[in-house]
Amino acid sequence: MADAAFSPAHAAHADHSHHPTGWRRWAYSTNHKDIGTMYLVLSMVAALIGGAMSWLIRLELAEPGLQFIQDLQLYNAMVTAHGFLMVFFVVMPGLIGGFGNWFVPLMIGAPDMAFPRMNNISLWLLAASLVLLVIAGLTAGGPGTGWTVYPPLSSASFHPGPAVDFAILSLHVAGASSVLGAINFITTIVNMRAPGMTLHRMPLFAWAILVTAFLLLLAIPVLAGALTMLLTDRNFGTHFFVPAGGGDPVLWQHLFWFFGHPEVYIMIIPAFGIISQVVSTFSKRPVFGYLGMAYAMCAIGFVGFIVWAHHMYTVGLDVNTRAYFILATMIIAVPTGIKIFSWLATMWGGSIEFKTPMLFAVGFIILFVVGGVTGVALSNAGLDVALQDTYFVVAHFHYVLSIAAVFAMYCGFYYWIGKMSGRQYPETLGKIHFWITFIGVNVLFFPQHFLGASGMPRRIADYPDAFAGWNMVSSIGALITALATFFFFFIVFRTLTSGERVAANPWGVGATTLEWTVDSPAPFHTHELLPDIGAAEPAH
Amino acid sequence: MATPDGNPASSARRQRRMVAAVLFGVAGGMVGLAFASVPLYRLFCQITGYGGTPRVAVGGGYALATGPQREITVRFDSNINPALPWRFEPGQSSIKVRLGDSALAVFRVENLGKVALAGSATFNVTPNKAAPYFVKTQCFCFDEQHLAAGQVADLPVSFYVDPEIANDPNTRDVSTITLSYTFFPAVGGKAPPAAKRPASSTADGRQRTGDPATKG
Numbered sequence: 120m121a122d123a124a125f126s127p128a129h130a131a132h133a134d135h136s137h138h139p140t141g142w143r144r145w146a147y148s149t150n151h152k153d154i155g156t157m158y159l160v161l162s163m164v165a166a167l168i169g170g171a172m173s174w175l176i177r178l179e180l181a182e183p184g185l186q187f188i189q190d191l192q193l194y195n196a197m198v199t200a201h202g203f204l205m206v207f208f209v210v211m212p213g214l215i216g217g218f219g220n221w222f223v224p225l226m227i228g229a230p231d232m233a234f235p236r237m238n239n240i241s242l243w244l245l246a247a248s249l250v251l252l253v254i255a256g257l258t259a260g261g262p263g264t265g266w267t268v269y270p271p272l273s274s275a276s277f278h279p280g281p282a283v284d285f286a287i288l289s290l291h292v293a294g295a296s297s298v299l300g301a302i303n304f305i306t307t308i309v310n311m312r313a314p315g316m317t318l319h320r321m322p323l324f325a326w327a328i329l330v331t332a333f334l335l336l337l338a339i340p341v342l343a344g345a346l347t348m349l350l351t352d353r354n355f356g357t358h359f360f361v362p363a364g365g366g367d368p369v370l371w372q373h374l375f376w377f378f379g380h381p382e383v384y385i386m387i388i389p390a391f392g393i394i395s396q397v398v399s400t401f402s403k404r405p406v407f408g409y410l411g412m413a414y415a416m417c418a419i420g421f422v423g424f425i426v427w428a429h430h431m432y433t434v435g436l437d438v439n440t441r442a443y444f445i446l447a448t449m450i451i452a453v454p455t456g457i458k459i460f461s462w463l464a465t466m467w468g469g470s471i472e473f474k475t476p477m478l479f480a481v482g483f484i485i486l487f488v489v490g491g492v493t494g495v496a497l498s499n500a501g502l503d504v505a506l507q508d509t510y511f512v513v514a515h516f517h518y519v520l521s522i523a524a525v526f527a528m529y530c531g532f533y534y535w536i537g538k539m540s541g542r543q544y545p546e547t548l549g550k551i552h553f554w555i556t557f558i559g560v561n562v563l564f565f566p567q568h569f570l571g572a573s574g575m576p577r578r579i580a581d582y583p584d585a586f587a588g589w590n591m592v593s594s595i596g597a598l599i600t601a602l603a604t605f606f607f608f609f610i611v612f613r614t615l616t617s618g619e620r621v622a623a624n625p626w627g628v629g630a631t632t633l634e635w636t637v638d639s640p641a642p643f644h645t646h647e648l649l650p651d652i653g654a655a656e657p658a659h
Numbered sequence: 660m661a662t663p664d665g666n667p668a669s670s671a672r673r674q675r676r677m678v679a680a681v682l683f684g685v686a687g688g689m690v691g692l693a694f695a696s697v698p699l700y701r702l703f704c705q706i707t708g709y710g711g712t713p714r715v716a717v718g719g720g721y722a723l724a725t726g727p728q729r730e731i732t733v734r735f736d737s738n739i740n741p742a743l744p745w746r747f748e749p750g751q752s753s754i755k756v757r758l759g760d761s762a763l764a765v766f767r768v769e770n771l772g773k774v775a776l777a778g779s780a781t782f783n784v785t786p787n788k789a790a791p792y793f794v795k796t797q798c799f800c801f802d803e804q805h806l807a808a809g810q811v812a813d814l815p816v817s818f819y820v821d822p823e824i825a826n827d828p829n830t831r832d833v834s835t836i837t838l839s840y841t842f843f844p845a846v847g848g849k850a851p852p853a854a855k856r857p858a859s860s861t862a863d864g865r866q867r868t869g870d871p872a873t874k875g
Contacts, residue, residue: 306678306682340688344693
């Protein structure tokens with residue numbers, strides 16, 4: 120269908136297929152595929168830095184006492200940098216900037232993003248932001264505030280040096296990049312869908328990016344506002360968060376978590392999108408309950424904005440307020456459950472093929488359910504008062520974010536690398552990578568539930584001897600995960616240098632979305648003549 | 660998609676720009692809301708007594724007690740920020756007050772420093788749920804306090820406990836309320852290096868009357 124429409128278009132626009140080369144192709148790029156590729160590369164580089172920090176943290180925590188990191192501010196700064204890097208420079212650029220840029224235009228039949236130059240600005244703002252973050256880490260002992268940057272710890276009295284200011288500027292710039300990207304995605308999806316590609320026929324990954332973009336648009340500016348207040352508190356004598364001047368540090372927590380809670384959905388909803396595509400492709404069936412899946416993401420996004428105070432049960436909220444936030448938080452389990460059950464129902468009776476992307480998709484579902492269950496447990500204020508700031512919380516959010524979101528990124532990589540590079544990954548190596556990673560992350564994070572339940576606090580470099588055993592197990596898990604990560608980079612290398620050439624659609628009848636109708640690797644310009652979906656079956 | 664000028668491309672572009680303009684507006688609006696949340700949050704705390712923000716009676720009057728005459732114990736707590744070299748103690752550790760009756764408590768404050776200093780006190784009420792019923796009619800915490808070196812002063816606060824507290828099912832069990840103050844160096848702009856700054860330079864004439872509570 121679209122193949123036929125595509126070829127004459129390509130011929131007619133031969134004079135347009137002006138193809139910049141060398142560094143100009145990348146630095147000045149306005150091409151959604153090249154920008155997507157650069158986002159993915161940035162994400163992988165940041166993942167190595169952020170991963171290295173987490174491995175150092177686990178190395179220190181393997182045994183009680185201080186062995187490797189004597190400087191506790193350095194430890195705090197590494198915990199902080201690990202959080203910032205993984206959230207803003209690994210998961211977001213990977214899932215949204217990388218796969219979003221690459222595949223949203225391809226899936227909805229648009230020739231490129233709505234504002235290609237703005238797309239370029241988004242990318243380079245993020246790169247600049249990464250530089251600022253590295254500067255922050257290298258000045259004045261680094262920001263030892265945790266990614267939540269709570270005052271008064273982040274105020275001038277406890278972090279007098281410029282490190283926190285650099286971190287704030289870094290987040291400002293990263294936020295600007297995200298907001299521009301969000302505006303670009305929404306405009307693209309609202310205005311540039313191919314004829315016949317109604318919203319209710321749009322692939323679920325495009326839906327996921329649409330919902331995510333709205334979350335970014337509404338949440339990031341609040342963070343920007345709060346960061347500006349913190350910056351002026353630190354440098355210009357305002358008192359937004361200083362009690363002596365009539366301010367209130369708890370206000371920071373409200374503003375931060377009004378951003379911070381939607382932020383966790385910003386990281387996981389694109390993952391939902393990828394998993395939906397992959398489960399459907401490898402079960403060779405359309406997604407079960409397509410509309411329910413789409414609106415479940417909208418519901419999660421909406422409810423995500425009205426549950427923020429479940430991160431601050433211990434600040435002295437009154438009992439009715441806590442009751443509300445408990446209820447609202449638990450309600451999120453309903454649309455999330457709809458998604459889980461719909462994936463299972465898609466697989467049920469499907470002709471399932473366990474290629475590497477499908478393994479990662481199933482792994483994602485398992486890990487996300489584990490993290491979701493501990494999330495429902497933690498939503499209870501009574502339990503949370505006991506478990507807050509322990510490793511139980513660390514285990515919870517690493518199950519949902521760190522490993523579920525990263526599984527979705529691996530899943531997307533194996534699913535789409537053929538389309539992106541024109542070369543297929545080595546299947547056996549991919550499966551080995553899955554199993555090492557799956558075992559590694561579970562050995563790494565599952566024992567942290569036990570540690571947290573017995574009271575081990577997070578963000579501390581040392582612990583009593585009683586916690587020694589499971590910490591060693593957890594650190595061994597980190598080692599296995601590290602090996603798996605390096606193995607992944609080896610697979611990337613093998614794929615790009617000696618992977619088999621692939622056809623337009625290597626996955627067969629299950630792959631129904633438009634990106635599989637263009638050649639592999641996807642040509643520089645695609646969908647120049649809009650594919651007409653017409654009365655064809657909805658492409659999900 | 661064709662427009663009167665017959666150019667579909669420019670029409671599509673205009674439409675895209677319009678969507679983007681609206682979205683930029685939304686993002687800008689959210690930044691505005693983040694800043695607006697500061698006064699809104701204050702207002703919300705004052706109206707609802709959220710987070711232990713006590714009420715301030717406007718007319719200075721007090722409610723007449725009705726119904727059963729219950730007594731409630733009000734305890735007093737005083738704290739001082741280390742940057743302010745003052746001594747600050749309640750003149751009484753607690754008093755018993757009948758619901759609706761006005762009561763007066765006194766706090767003694769002494770400047771131990773060698774220079775005149777200005778301080779201002781922040782306040783809150785525990786349990787938080789009692790805060791909406793704890794009404795101050797006069798309080799030293801409404802204004803900055805200026806003390807010469809070595810000066811001792813007795814600072815008054817008058818208040819009453821709204822009898823409605825006995826009718827609210829959430830607060831019916833409250834028999835003790837703690838009123839807590841923390842004195843900070845007065846700030847006219849920047850947190851002063853303690854004990855260096857003469858009082859006259861810290862006071863910028865800004866009255867803290869009705870200034871928001873700090874907690875909540």
